[in-house]
Amino acid sequence: MLEASVFQGLSWNVLSDVQQLFSFPFMVNALEAGTIVAVMAGVTGWFMVLRRQTFAGHTLSVIAFPGAAAATYAGLPVAFGYFGFCGFGALALAGIAGTRRSLGAESAAIGSLQALALALGFLFVSLYHGILNGLDSLLFGTFLGITTDQVTVLLAAAAVTLVLVGIAGRPLFFASVDEDVARAGGVPVRLLGFGFLLVLGLSVAETSQITGALLVFSLLVTPAATAHQITAQPGLGIALSVAIALAVTWLGLALAYFSIYPVGFYVTSLAFGVYVLARLWRVLAERPRTSARLATGPA
Amino acid sequence: MKEAVRFEDAAARLGGRTIWSGVSLTVAPGEFVAVLGPNGAGKSTLIKAVLGLLPLAGGSATVLGRPAGQARGAIGYLPQRRNFDAGTRIRGLDIVHLGLDGSRWGVPIPGLPSRAREAERVREVIELVGGAGYANEPIGRLSGGEQQRLLIAQALVRKPQLLLLDEPLDSLDLPNQASVAALVRRICRQEQVAVMLVAHDINPILGYLDRVVYLAGGKAVEGRPEEVISSETLSRLYGAPIEVLRASDGRLVVVGQPEAPFVHGDRHEHA
Numbered sequence: 001m002l003e004a005s006v007f008q009g010l011s012w013n014v015l016s017d018v019q020q021l022f023s024f025p026f027m028v029n030a031l032e033a034g035t036i037v038a039v040m041a042g043v044t045g046w047f048m049v050l051r052r053q054t055f056a057g058h059t060l061s062v063i064a065f066p067g068a069a070a071a072t073y074a075g076l077p078v079a080f081g082y083f084g085f086c087g088f089g090a091l092a093l094a095g096i097a098g099t100r101r102s103l104g105a106e107s108a109a110i111g112s113l114q115a116l117a118l119a120l121g122f123l124f125v126s127l128y129h130g131i132l133n134g135l136d137s138l139l140f141g142t143f144l145g146i147t148t149d150q151v152t153v154l155l156a157a158a159a160v161t162l163v164l165v166g167i168a169g170r171p172l173f174f175a176s177v178d179e180d181v182a183r184a185g186g187v188p189v190r191l192l193g194f195g196f197l198l199v200l201g202l203s204v205a206e207t208s209q210i211t212g213a214l215l216v217f218s219l220l221v222t223p224a225a226t227a228h229q230i231t232a233q234p235g236l237g238i239a240l241s242v243a244i245a246l247a248v249t250w251l252g253l254a255l256a257y258f259s260i261y262p263v264g265f266y267v268t269s270l271a272f273g274v275y276v277l278a279r280l281w282r283v284l285a286e287r288p289r290t291s292a293r294l295a296t297g298p299a
Numbered sequence: 300m301k302e303a304v305r306f307e308d309a310a311a312r313l314g315g316r317t318i319w320s321g322v323s324l325t326v327a328p329g330e331f332v333a334v335l336g337p338n339g340a341g342k343s344t345l346i347k348a349v350l351g352l353l354p355l356a357g358g359s360a361t362v363l364g365r366p367a368g369q370a371r372g373a374i375g376y377l378p379q380r381r382n383f384d385a386g387t388r389i390r391g392l393d394i395v396h397l398g399l400d401g402s403r404w405g406v407p408i409p410g411l412p413s414r415a416r417e418a419e420r421v422r423e424v425i426e427l428v429g430g431a432g433y434a435n436e437p438i439g440r441l442s443g444g445e446q447q448r449l450l451i452a453q454a455l456v457r458k459p460q461l462l463l464l465d466e467p468l469d470s471l472d473l474p475n476q477a478s479v480a481a482l483v484r485r486i487c488r489q490e491q492v493a494v495m496l497v498a499h500d501i502n503p504i505l506g507y508l509d510r511v512v513y514l515a516g517g518k519a520v521e522g523r524p525e526e527v528i529s530s531e532t533l534s535r536l537y538g539a540p541i542e543v544l545r546a547s548d549g550r551l552v553v554v555g556q557p558e559a560p561f562v563h564g565d566r567h568e569h570a
Contacts, residue, residue, distance in 0.1 A: 050389075166406055174401030177389050180378040181453070184350060185402045186371065232390045232437040235409070 010258040029146040033154050034249040037210050040158040042242030044203040045224030051176045054221055056093050059110050060201050061216035063089035063117040064208040068138045069124035079153055082205035090201030094194045141212030141264035154206055161202050211264050218268035219245050222275050229278040301364045303328050303461045303493035309358035311344050318344045322519040324512055329491040331484055333498050336514035342497045346463050363460055375454030379465040382446050387439035391449040394438050396421050398453035428452040444475035464496040476503035502550045
């Protein structure tokens with residue numbers, strides 16, 4: 001039977017299954033780490049989608065890969081590589097944004113940086129021959145072997161991220177939707193843009209440790225994009241983005257625990273499923289307004 | 300009562316090029332003034348000088364009784380822009396609210412008394428521009444005219460004494476241009492706000508204006524619309540023969556200027 005081979009140890013009794021999940025320390029660590037990451041990615045991701053910086057975010061996640069590979073090669077904790085490389089990546093992106101002549105030139109420069117990052121990643125992987133076993137988890141995530149120390153580091157980084165977003169939240173929102181007026185109103189638009197890239201780098205570095213470098217988007221973009229589809233209210237949108245990220249992370253971790261497939265696959269597929277449903281819902285919800293408008297003519 | 304804006308022999312330079320010089324003008328409180336002129340004449344530059352975003356190269360600029368740049372809080376500003384694109388999923392209401400608190404640090408805390416007062420002011424100003432019917436929609440889904448009304452509401456929400464509107468009629472169809480102009484005039488009278496409105500085409504707003512500032516050839520003239528938009532004044536300003544014709548429907552047509560300002564061409568100058 002398919003279920004028997006794919007889902008192992010699943011009793012279909014929800015209570016005992018949940019008890020089983022919490023009975024292993026590594027699983028508790030994974031759930032804690034997942035929770036921290038989901039909250040932070042939900043918040044930062046909402047701003048990233050609003051600012052249309054998904055490409056910059058993706059580039060940071062690709063930069064996370066050589067970071068992790070380099071740290072492994074140098075015998076350092078992987079988190080060092082993630083935070084270090086994502087920090088430098090954010091500085092580089094801020095530099096590109098600071099000199100931007102046009103949006104086209106900016107995205108071309110970011111794309112070039114992304115290619116370089118990927119190439120560097122493969123260089124470190126081939127330098128360190130023993131890494132091949134860990135390559136999957138660098139790229140696609142793992143929930144095994146998350147230590148209590150790692151959870152503490154994640155918590156500290158998430159706290160810094162959330163405090164920064166809390167301080168700069170409203171002017172950042174203003175600068176994101178209405179840059180010229182914000183600047184005229186005395187909002188330090190450039191400083192906020194720069195600061196946000198650093199926060200984004202921090203978020204990507206954290207998220208990478210659960211989802212892997214290539215699947216960062218499943219928590220950073222998809223829940224946020226879904227929230228933007230569902231509501232145009234900022235507060236509600238951020239809350240929804242966090243809620244979706246939490247739900248897919250918890251469910252993804254549980255499914256991965258009981259099955260033979262990796263956690264990244266579940267988190268990504270679940271998030272994608274929610275996104276598709278939200279798009280469908282919006283298409284249906286907006287249909288009446290469009291026809292009403294046609295009937296009454298242009299406003 | 301003191302002037303809202305006073306320029307004396309002012310000059311502006313951008314990138315080493317003198318945009319205009321010898322500009323003297325005054326705008327009285329509650330007065331509706333249009334800033335006209337061809338592309339590149341420095342209309343947006345004039346607005347930036349009033350805001351104090353661009354220091355003058357010569358002369359003096361007094362805004363609301365203070366040197367330009369020190370009265371920023373009492374100025375409502377609507378920059379030249381394209382519309383919000385259809386993908387902007389933020390309510391019009393929130394965009395207006397940002398005009399009130401967008402530059403304050405922190406995040407909004409629901410339930411505070413100050414928050415309720417602000418929400419009341421936002422509702423009031425949306426009512427004033429006639430936007431109550433659509434302020435809860437995502438702004439990207441609104442028409443150009445609806446977006447422009449909400450943006451004017453955003454510029455008004457702090458009860459400014461001076462409103463600077465840079466091409467607010469840009470990208471609107473003719474009936475909407477006229478109705479937004481009527482709205483600006485009404486606000487101007489009702490709230491006693493001085494308005495400087497940059498426009499490309501004087502015709503949709505002609506009936507609502509008090510005065511005109513016309514920029515061309517690095518100089519400016521100001522006065523009542525019929526004084527400024529005349530063959531003599533414009534010929535003197537351009538230093539070339541210009542003819543102003545009045546069509547039977549009252550529209551003004553300017554003929555013979557080096558670059559026709561009344562023809563909608565490339566409307567996104569960046570001077």
